[in-house]
Amino acid sequence: MAGASGGALAAQVSSAGAFGFIAAGYDSVESLKSQIGIARSILQSHKLDGSFFGVGFLAWQLDQRRDEAEKLVNMVLEHKAKAIWFAFGNDLQKWIKFVRDHDERKEEKTLVFVQVSSTEEARIAVEEWKIDVLVVQGIESGGHGSSHSPPLLTFLPSVLCLPALRGEGGVPVLAAGGLATGAHIAAMLALGASGSVLGTRFLLSPESLYTDVQKKALVDAKDNSTVRTMAFDTVRETLGWPAGIDGRALKNDTVQDFDCGTPINVLQDKFKEGTKSGNPSRMLVWSGTGVALMKEVNPAADIVLELHEECENHLKAVAQTLR
Structure with a gap:
């Protein structure tokens, strides 16, 4: 949390x-x-x-x-x-x-x-x-x-x-x-x-x-909206977790671009801009699988x-x- x-x-x-x-x-x-x-x-x-x-x-x-x-x-x-x-x-x-x-x-x-x-x-x-x-x-x-x-x-x-x-x-x-x-x-x-x-x-x-934008993303989420990923730790440079640990968050363009191999510096720029502007397709929203409820x-x-x-x-x- x-x-x-x-x-x-x-x-x-x-x-x-x-x-x-x-x-x-x-x-x-x-x-x-x-x-x-x-x-x-x-x-x-x-x-x-x-x-x-x-x-x-x-x-x-x-x-x-x-x-x-x-x-x-x-x-x-x-x-x-x-x-x-x-x-x-x-x-x-x-x-x-x-x-x-x-x-x-x-x-x-x-x-x-x-x-x-x-x-x-x-x-x-x-x-x-x-x-x-x-x-x-x-x-x-x-x-x-x-x-x-x-x-x-x-x-x-x-x-x-x-x-x-x-x-x-x-x-x-x-x-x-x-x-x-x-x-x-x-x-x-x-x-x-x-x-x-x-x-x-x-x-x-x-x-x-959480911001109002993050909360709205959670409210709008479906039962298949979450994914386990290291995308957000990578772009935020919060690495150092023990082996085998990753995070479950709402899927968005940051995750998709990370999975497609987009250069990290590009990902970081888009993530920072998306977080600053409140763009849910780029920002981080941690979430468990029960979010649709x-x-x-x-x-x-x-x-x-x-x-x-x-x-x-x-x-x-x-x-x-x-x-």
């Missing part, structure tokens, strides 16, 4: 009873600190715990700028965010230990979320790293993910079969990837997930950092309540059929 989920979105999601994350992305310490301040202010205005949010980090970015990265993570820990989410790194254990070492100096533990894209990654995260929450990301997910990740419908049950996740008291497992509705959440709960992660759905909110821009808190009601109604309907 880098470039999309700031303090306002995270706080409004949390205020409605879900749990929102601020995306650290490529931010500086001061920029991230500002977003945390926004989140705390909004939560406190709702008379809620001002630290009831999380911060998500791209671990490969942390690895590339170690000195500043430690300041970033330390700042989040000092502001007592309830959780930190790590994804996309070749040495996640290092950053998990960084959080654990910091927690030894305080009473309240910071929850560590780790996102995985294979059953073996899930096993390591749970058995060896002793993480607090596991996020299982299927290939349907918008934004970045593994091009080799299984579809969520088969991936989630495979992970839940791991010995360390059987029985009571195990690590909570959250399902992510292409989810858009309360029915999707109900389905994941029925499969055994502890909860679900939705990203694209919350891009269509006033609190999202999203047709309105609504406040983030209202989306949470709508999803909860839909989920509850579908679970009740299923219960009725089993009587």
Whole structure:
């Protein structure tokens, strides 16, 4: 959710009873600190715990700028965010230990979320790293993910079969990837997930950092509008992702030209101009496969309540059929 989920979105999601994350992305310490301040202010205005949010980090970015990265993570820990989410790194254990070492100096533990894209990654995260929450990301997910990740419908049950996740008291497992509705959440709960992660759905909110043009592109998207690609990372020069990681976004002329071998400098010029002028045929719009099921821009808190009601109604309907 880098470039999309700031303090306002995270706080409004949390205020409605879900749990929102601020995306650290490529931010500086001061920029991230500002977003945390926004989140705390909004939560406190709702008379809620001002630290009831999380911060998500791209671990490969942390690895590339170690000195500043430690300041970033330390700042989040000092502001007592309830959780930190790590994804996309070749040495996640290092950053998990960084959080654990910091927690030894305080009473309240910071929850560590780790996102995985294979059953073996899930096993390591749970058995060896002793993480607090596991996020299982299927290939349907918008934004970045593994091009080799299984579809969520088969991936989630495979992970839940791991010995360390059987029985009571195990690590909570959250399902992510292409989810858009309360029915999707109900389905994941029925499969055994502890909860679900939705990203694209919350891009269509006033609190999202996406522009009106990007939001309209999402509203207009069809069920075959997304594609996995490295086109946008190439033109933006955000390369450095671990092997096998690419991004799912709306298909447009930038993707088509990239696939056809258009020179990178030409692509970059067109991309920059398209982004500046708000041309959806050139700009970046990350999106999961469930985008066609999203047709309105609504406040983030209202989306949470709508999803909860839909989920509850579908679970009740299923219960009725089993009587």
